[in-house]
Amino acid sequence: MSFNFNDIKKLFIRKPKNTLEGTENSEQPTNDSEAAHIPDKLAEKCEKCGQIVLSAEMEENFNVCPKCGHYKKMTARARIGMCAENFSELFADVEGKDILDFPGYAEKIAALREKTGEKEGVVCGTGEIGGVQCAIFSMDYRFLMGSMGHAVGEKIARTFEYATEHKLPVVGFVLSGGARMQEGIVSLMQMAKTSAAVAKHGEAGLLYVAVLTDPTTGGVSASFAFDADIILAEKGALIGFAGPRVIEQTIRQKLPEGFQRAELLQEKGFVDRICERKDMKETLAAILKLHCAEVSE
Amino acid sequence: MSAYDIVLKSREKGRPTAAKYIKNIVEDFLELHGDRRYADDRAIIGGIGYVAGRPVTVLGIEKGEDTNDKIAHNFGCAHPEGYRKAVRLMKEAEKFHRPVLCFVDTSGAYCGIGAEERGQSEAIANSILEMIRLKTPALSVIIGEGGSGGALGLCAADEVWITETSTYSVISPEGCASILWKDSGKVAEAAERLHLTAQELLKLGAVERVIEEKGFSTEFYEGLKADIAAFFAKKCTESGDELIAARYARFRKF
Numbered sequence: 273m274s275f276n277f278n279d280i281k282k283l284f285i286r287k288p289k290n291t292l293e294g295t296e297n298s299e300q301p302t303n304d305s306e307a308a309h310i311p312d313k314l315a316e317k318c319e320k321c322g323q324i325v326l327s328a329e330m331e332e333n334f335n336v337c338p339k340c341g342h343y344k345k346m347t348a349r350a351r352i353g354m355c356a357e358n359f360s361e362l363f364a365d366v367e368g369k370d371i372l373d374f375p376g377y378a379e380k381i382a383a384l385r386e387k388t389g390e391k392e393g394v395v396c397g398t399g400e401i402g403g404v405q406c407a408i409f410s411m412d413y414r415f416l417m418g419s420m421g422h423a424v425g426e427k428i429a430r431t432f433e434y435a436t437e438h439k440l441p442v443v444g445f446v447l448s449g450g451a452r453m454q455e456g457i458v459s460l461m462q463m464a465k466t467s468a469a470v471a472k473h474g475e476a477g478l479l480y481v482a483v484l485t486d487p488t489t490g491g492v493s494a495s496f497a498f499d500a501d502i503i504l505a506e507k508g509a510l511i512g513f514a515g516p517r518v519i520e521q522t523i524r525q526k527l528p529e530g531f532q533r534a535e536l537l538q539e540k541g542f543v544d545r546i547c548e549r550k551d552m553k554e555t556l557a558a559i560l561k562l563h564c565a566e567v568s569e
Numbered sequence: 570m571s572a573y574d575i576v577l578k579s580r581e582k583g584r585p586t587a588a589k590y591i592k593n594i595v596e597d598f599l600e601l602h603g604d605r606r607y608a609d610d611r612a613i614i615g616g617i618g619y620v621a622g623r624p625v626t627v628l629g630i631e632k633g634e635d636t637n638d639k640i641a642h643n644f645g646c647a648h649p650e651g652y653r654k655a656v657r658l659m660k661e662a663e664k665f666h667r668p669v670l671c672f673v674d675t676s677g678a679y680c681g682i683g684a685e686e687r688g689q690s691e692a693i694a695n696s697i698l699e700m701i702r703l704k705t706p707a708l709s710v711i712i713g714e715g716g717s718g719g720a721l722g723l724c725a726a727d728e729v730w731i732t733e734t735s736t737y738s739v740i741s742p743e744g745c746a747s748i749l750w751k752d753s754g755k756v757a758e759a760a761e762r763l764h765l766t767a768q769e770l771l772k773l774g775a776v777e778r779v780i781e782e783k784g785f786s787t788e789f790y791e792g793l794k795a796d797i798a799a800f801f802a803k804k805c806t807e808s809g810d811e812l813i814a815a816r817y818a819r820f821r822k823f
Contacts, residue, residue, distance in 0.1 A: 371773075372762060372763070372764050374762055375762065422823065425823070429821070451717070451718075451739045451740075452739075453739050453740045453744075453745050453748070453749060453763070454749075455739075456738065456739055456762075456763045456764050456765065456773075457737060457738060457739060457763075457764065457765065457770060457773055457775045458773065458775075458823055459739045460717060460718070460721055460737075460738070460739040460775075461775060461820060461823035462823065463697060463718065463721055464697055464701065464721060464724075464725050464820040464823075465820045465821055465823055467694065467697045467698045467701060467725070468701045468702075468816070468817050468820050468821065469821075470698065471698050471701055471702045472817070475702070489690075490718070491717070491718050491739070493690035493694075494678075494689070494690040494693040494694050494697075494718040494722075495693075495694050495697060495718075496694070497690065497694070498688075498690050498691040498694035498695070499694050499695075499698055511690075512685050512689075512690065513678065513680065513684070513685060513689035513690040513693070513718070514680030514684075514685070514689070518680055519680045519681060519682070519685065522680050522681060523681050523682065527682070528682075531682065531685070532685055536686070540686050540687070540688070541688075542688045542690075542691055
């Protein structure tokens with residue numbers, strides 16, 4: 273029995289389900305000669321257990337390693353694609369500014385844009401989750417671990433302002449190492465700016481659900497991440513103010529197992545619910561549905 | 570003075586701490602303790618008093634003076650309880666139509682096991698959020714180190730003033746040099762690049778006023794007190810909605 277290699281490979285080349293995936297995987301083969309090029313991602317190594325997993329299988333399993341259960345980091349668009357339909361992007365043109373002329377920063381940003389196809393570390397827009405129209409933001413680990421500078425703060429603030437104006441709930445997928453130090457005090461001010469926008473949205477009686485993913489730390493954790501009405505956390509996510517390494521250096525002792533993990537935060541009363549990735553869409557849909565339910569007396 | 574000289578100056582031994590400012594500026598200060606939830610965090614002191622006859626609520630991140638005092642105040646590194654006490658006192662100020670005056674001096678919020686387990690992020694996030702939507706005037710004066718989120722927790726004010734050898738930064742120059750450049754020898758360069766000095770912050774619009782220190786003389790405190798009194802006299806004529814709208818615009822511009 274013989275196989276044509278290209279035929280086998282085609283089995284693993286997934287067609288994009290929607291436009292969200294366009295920028296992430298722009299190397300989709302369009303004809304047979306291109307298909308002959310072996311895609312980088314036929315199989316991949318789990319970053320936790322190190323075992324080889326078929327990429328298709330990994331995707332099918334919500335980007336959770338089928339061998340060890342490790343949550344693979346997801347790009348901002350893949351995350352939205354997993355939970356929302358009819359996503360329509362907003363504020364895509366907002367760009368960062370190298371306001372302090374910080375050494376190497378402009379080059380770094382240019383290289384990341386080239387590499388990721390994204391302009392900045394957050395993707396914002398509107399979409400439907402479980403049939404409920406909402407404003408959505410989703411942060412991207414590939415962009416300096418989702419750190420917040422002017423552009424990220426501006427897009428998130430605008431998302432809340434847009435949602436306030438259009439009376440929409442906000443669902444935010446949070447992932448960030450914190451404020452972006454290359455933008456100095458301007459980054460710190462984004463914490464206040466985003467918080468102010470969240471406050472206005474909240475005062476209009478609108479719902480904000482934050483999904484804290486791995487990692488959620490620093491200035492993002494200490495601002496809009498914890499300002500939400502309902503805080504979901506992805507299983508195992510690292511969530512905290514200071515990074516574990518900084519804490520270990522400060523207190524000169526090793527941190528206990530499970531410290532700053534989503535499960536401990538739930539136990540201590542700081543997140544509403546741990547959510548498995550496979551249940552995320554359903555959980556969000558249930559929350560949104562309840563908040564727009566109309567009761568006929 | 571180089572940026573790094575100013576960093577060192579902002580941390581200098583013997584520099585007046587928040588308690589000294591309160592003593593010199595606030596009349597009949599009555600300290601109020603505790604967050605009503607867990608503990609009293611001595612890193613943030615708070616209470617009520619008068620500035621030029623006007624009742625105010627005062628908050629100060631206190632580093633402590635001598636060694637024992639420093640330990641008692643945890644070197645000005647607040648736990649979540651400190652921020653929760655601050656929010657409690659701000660809400661109380663709002664209820665009784667008093668302005669809020671904050672003196673800020675911290676290398677940053679404390680990072681440790683207890684601080685994390687009791688929700689340092691949530692506490693700071695909530696302090697920022699509640700301060701932004703406070704219906705009474707709020708003024709923050711940075712009097713030494715304005716260390717990142719720990720400082721911002723008490724700086725979501727109508728205006729932020731800074732004394733001339735104080736700093737306000739997203740990260741310490743030490744942190745920046747070691748994280749970004751993996752080179753602790755580049756601290757002075759990091760201090761320069763972060764634009765964390767009073768004059769640089771004024772250019773960036775992160776502070777409204779730079780206050781001359783005049784060797785921390787009586788004249789200095791008297792002058793600052795008069796400025797604070799004048800600021801509150803002006804701001805206290807504005808409605809809660811006007812204050813909130815202006816505060817929103819202040820932060821929205823970044």
